[in-house]
Amino acid sequence: MKGIFVLGLAVAVVFLAGAGCVSPEDPEQPDVSAGQPAETKPPAVETATPVTGENSSSRIRMSFDDREVIAELYDNPAAEDLRSMLPLTLTFRDYNGAEKIAYPPRAPDTADAPAGHDPAAGDVTLYAPWGNIAIFYHDSPYASGLVPLGHVTSGLENLTAMSGEFSATIDVLE
Secondary structure, eight states, rough: OOHHHHEEEEEEEHHHHTTTTTTTTTTTSSOOTTTTOOOOOOOOOOOOOOOOOOOOOOEEEEEEETTEEEEEESHHHHHHHHHEEEEEEEEEEETTTEEEEEOOSSSSOOTTSSEEEOOOEEEEEETTOOOOOOOEEEEEEETTEEEEEEEEOOOOOHHTTTTSSSEEEEEOOO
């Protein structure tokens, strides 16, 4: 009798343990059959490197209201394409309490761009789906379609202090 009870208990434990399993055929549930966690962070994006070389300038200046922001551009097609459009005067506005955005006359080239980016304060990016430049003044979560262009090296506090819409001229520093 005691053996039947233990056997019944063992069957119940196995049944209850299996109740939390996910079938790979169930479209409502993530496939964890390959040992992957149910929630995964997007793959890490390789850190872009600054532009280097004797004949290329890797720094840009953003001037507005007697203030300036200096940024170093990365060595990627999108950053190179943005630099080829400079100088530009763009109208920036706040977006989501974390970034200032503006629309260049055309979206920079996104050839070989990563699938997304996990922006930190100071990152200069392109949001490819909308074609806008986004300069982050607060860290933000990973976003698909976000392409790193560069990083602010000085003056981020000047950008953060701006409210409402404002015009800024972006040019290449020699």
